[in-house]
Amino acid sequence: MNQTTPQSDSAIVIIGSGLAGYTVAREIRKLDKAAPITLITREPGYFYSKPMLSTALASKKEAMQLVSTAADGMTTQLEMTILSECNVSEINAGTQTIKTSKGDLPYGKLVMALGADQIRLPLQGSAANEVITVNDLEDYARFRTAIEGKKKVAILGAGLIGCEFANDLVLGGYEVDVIDLAPQALGRLLPEAAALELQGKLSAAGVRWHLDTTVNAIDHKGDSLQVTLKNGSTINCDVFLSAVGLKPRIELAKATGINVGTGIQVNRELETNIKNIFAIGDCAEVDGLVLPYVMPIMQAARALAPTLLGQATALTYPAMPVMVKTPALPTIVSPPAKGAEGKWTTTPVEGGLEARFESADGKLLGFALMGTATAQRGALTKELPAMLA
Ligand SMILES: Cc1cc2nc3c(=O)[nH]c(=O)nc-3n(C[C@H](O)[C@H](O)[C@H](O)COP(=O)(O)OP(=O)(O)OC[C@H]3O[C@@H](n4cnc5c(N)ncnc54)[C@H](O)[C@@H]3O)c2cc1C
Incomplete structure (x- = not known):
């Protein structure tokens, strides 16, 4: 490996530089200044606030302005080794080694903080491969480039992320169409009357709704895109954003023989069925719950840190309300x-x-x-x- 890495069996190795990976490292450091920690990420390793991706336009921030600390700053701050732009392709639970694009690495305790992928629906049409999803800073930078100088954005998905982007884009001066199979916005979170209230306020801000339908095809039409809906109507847009939900990254765990359901299944100590391998954040399923939000991650990291340091601590979740960042309501x-x-x-x-x-x-x-x-x-x-x- 071209960077110094701890070779001890006590080494804590974290895969992922999202909120989950970095928060676990931070919680460990609060308890133990010396425990060897290596964090591996296929991203550049900067620390940024992902929830700000859906409010950055109105707050006039470019993608890179959302980075609060670069990887070298995190290395110094948390006194750990960070291997950035490094993919983990295999876990050998027998030898307690992981295979990475920068070589093999032993672990004492391994934490999978792998996050989730945006679900991509199979769509028809000549522009189907121009669908954009946003789930990290690099996606967001691409999205900002795509909407630069454009006027109309269509969003597939009226869930939390779709509604937040819709509000942010209208505040940024864009025309926005939102499409969803459900008859209401935020179908999984809100009762109908509340959804109608939100839809009304977002309509007043300029959002157009196409509910109870979905997208059949996206085709090029001149310089823009034509979206054909299942209900027969068409929408013209410059950019098409899909925000239909998340799929926890479970493949690495599955290939290792770790139990998976919707997410990587862990017990209340966040340990998988394989000893010394843990999971946290958007990739994890704790007692059947997959909660891809900030508060559950903070709560889980506070329990996982002492567990990793040898003091088994069971996770509890209080009630954790979620804020929908729609300034219209x-x-x-x-x-x-x-x-x-x-x-x-x-x-x-x-x-x-x-x-x-x-x-x-x-x-x-x-x-x-x-x-x-x-x-x-x-x-x-x-x-x-x-x-x-
Ligand atoms: C637009 C948007 C707005 C949001 N707003 C809110 C909000 O207002 N409130 C709220 O509570 N939540 C919100 N969320 C959800 C919240 O941001 C996430 O729950 C949280 O950031 C997930 O963190 P994570 O560390 O689990 O995953 P991620 O941030 O996805 O991190 C996963 C990491 O794992 C790395 N990785 C994966 N596989 C490998 C591999 N094989 N090798 C190496 N590295 C790997 C990735 O590169 C990445 O660094 C929002 C999410 C989005 C997308």
């Missing part, structure tokens, strides 16, 4: 657990809306707060049950 949502029994009631308040999901005996199991009602976040969060007690 700021929204905070804590959806009920899958299969939870109860019903939504929605109450309009001055300048906002409060939606509660309650069980038959009146227990609060989820909420959505919009506009002025977001001030209730703290109080309502305290009433919610823990996600993982």
Whole structure:
């Protein structure tokens, strides 16, 4: 290897330089100044805030301005080795070695913080391969180049990321069409009345909705693109962004014999079925839960660090509401657990809306707060049950 790497069996090796990988390293350093840590990433290794990708246009930030610390800064700050632009292709659990594009590396404890890929739907048409997805800074830089000097963007997906990009793009002066198979925006997170409120505010900001339909084909038409929808209508745009959801990166784990479901399956100590191999972040599935958000990562990293240092610590998840960064109507949502029994009631308040999901005996199991009602976040969060007690 062309960089110094720890050769000890006690070495903690982290794959991934996203929030999960770096937060684990940071939490380890809080507890132990000397434990050898190597972080490997196929990215350049800079630290940046991924949630800012969907708000950067309105805040007038270019892709590289979102980087808070370069890889060498992270090396110094966390006193660890970083192997950037380095792909991990294989894990040999028997010899506790990983195969990388820069050579083999032994590990004592291995942390997979591999993230997730954007799902790409198979689309027809001559421009199908021009579909853009954004899930990291380099994707975002390409997206910014693609929209430079253009006017119209079509977005496939009215989920959290699709809605945030839609709001950011209209604030940036673009015309935006959003398409989704579901009959409402944020179908997995919001009750219908709340979704209608958000759709109304985003419509007023300039977003056009094409719900209850999907894309049949994308074709070149002159200098722009023509999107043909299943409902028969067509949309013209300059750039087509797909944001239909995430697929945890499970392939490396699967090839190693690690149990996978939707994500890399781990126990409450974030350990896989193979000893000394752990997973965290968007790639991980803890007790059946795949939660691709910041707060679960912070919570998991705080539990994983002591575990890696020999003090087994079980992960707990409190209720963790998610902020939908739509300035047209700021929204905070804590959806009920899958299969939870109860019903939504929605109450309009001055300048906002409060939606509660309650069980038959009146227990609060989820909420959505919009506009002025977001001030209730703290109080309502305290009433919610823990996600993982
Ligand atoms: C546009 C956008 C907005 C968001 N907004 C919010 C928000 O407002 N609130 C919120 O809570 N969450 C938000 N999220 C989600 C949040 O950003 C993610 O949950 C989090 O950043 C994921 O971090 P991660 O480290 O698990 O994954 P990633 O950031 O994807 O990092 C994975 C790392 O693994 C590396 N890697 C993968 N495979 C290999 C390999 N084989 N070899 C070497 N390296 C490898 C990658 O290069 C990368 O460095 C948003 C996400 C997006 C895309």
